[in-house]
Amino acid sequence: MIKLRNIAKSYSFGQTPLPVLRGIDLDIQAGDLLAVMGASGSGKSTLMNILGLLDRPTSGQYLLEGKEIRHYSDDELSILRNQKIGFVFQSFHLLPRLTALANVGYPLIYRNLPRKDIEKRAQAMLEKVGLADRAKHRPNELSGGQQQRVAIARALVGKPSLLLADEPTGALDSRVGKEILDLFVTLNQTEGITIVIITHDPNIANRCKRCVVMEDGLLK
Numbered sequence: 001m002i003k004l005r006n007i008a009k010s011y012s013f014g015q016t017p018l019p020v021l022r023g024i025d026l027d028i029q030a031g032d033l034l035a036v037m038g039a040s041g042s043g044k045s046t047l048m049n050i051l052g053l054l055d056r057p058t059s060g061q062y063l064l065e066g067k068e069i070r071h072y073s074d075d076e077l078s079i080l081r082n083q084k085i086g087f088v089f090q091s092f093h094l095l096p097r098l099t100a101l102a103n104v105g106y107p108l109i110y111r112n113l114p115r116k117d118i119e120k121r122a123q124a125m126l127e128k129v130g131l132a133d134r135a136k137h138r139p140n141e142l143s144g145g146q147q148q149r150v151a152i153a154r155a156l157v158g159k160p161s162l163l164l165a166d167e168p169t170g171a172l173d174s175r176v177g178k179e180i181l182d183l184f185v186t187l188n189q190t191e192g193i194t195i196v197i198i199t200h201d202p203n204i205a206n207r208c209k210r211c212v213v214m215e216d217g218l219l220k
């Protein structure tokens with residue numbers, strides 16, 4: 001599903017380029033549940049931004065479902081991202097004024113679906129993450145674990161083929177973090193969603209099918 005070959009990414013500070021990724025080779029199969037570990041600053045989020053089409057590599061090859069992403073314009077990449085990729089972040093990133101239901105339905109607004117359909121799909125996703133009875137709550141009326149469930153429902157409502165999670169349990173206590181991981185494992189097993197989880201927690205990595213470790217811009 002994903003093939004990275006010799007992916008490099010540098011940020012330029014004045015004259016000096018700062019290499020952050022220094023030649024990443026990675027294959028991700030459909031249905032994979034992959035953990036990415038590594039020290040702070042090793043390049044994990046940079047790699048996720050590239051996988052998620054939020055950023056482009058400086059060099060190297062990225063094939064997503066057989067398509068070389070370098071050939072796409074920025075607009076084409078955003079369409080591809082909206083259709084194929086769901087994101088979950090440590091700090092949830094929910095819209096505070098919207099209900100859980102409206103937050104979950106939000107990505108579908110860009111698909112010009114009728115409002116009724118959006119609400120139906122959002123409600124079904126909330127059920128899937130165990131929050132059917134919290135649809136009308138706003139984020140500040142939900143616990144951290146519940147907010148993360150809403151964020152996961154939002155990430156999945158567009159039926160992406162890839163779910164990228166950057167330290168999704170980092171802001172949660174270990175019991176709630178385990179519940180969130182249970183949800184990822186269930187979604188991977190029952191729906192076959194391909195999931196990449198960045199984590200510092202070895203317990204989480206142990207429950208994934210595969211784990212890779214970043215070290216100073218390279219995969220060990």
Ligand SMILES: Nc1ncnc2c1ncn2[C@@H]1O[C@H](COP(=O)(O)OP(=O)(O)OP(=O)(O)O)[C@@H](O)[C@H]1O
Binds near residue numbers: 011043046
């Ligand atoms: N936009 C940017 N401009 C310049 N340098 C950046 C930028 N984004 C990241 N970096 C640098 O790239 C390196 C890797 O950052 P990245 O966020 O990928 O690390 P990480 O592995 O996700 O770390 P953490 O575990 O702390 O989240 C860091 O040294 C960081 O300072």
Ligand SMILES: [Mg+2]
Binds near residue numbers: 044045046166
């Ligand atoms: Mg990071």
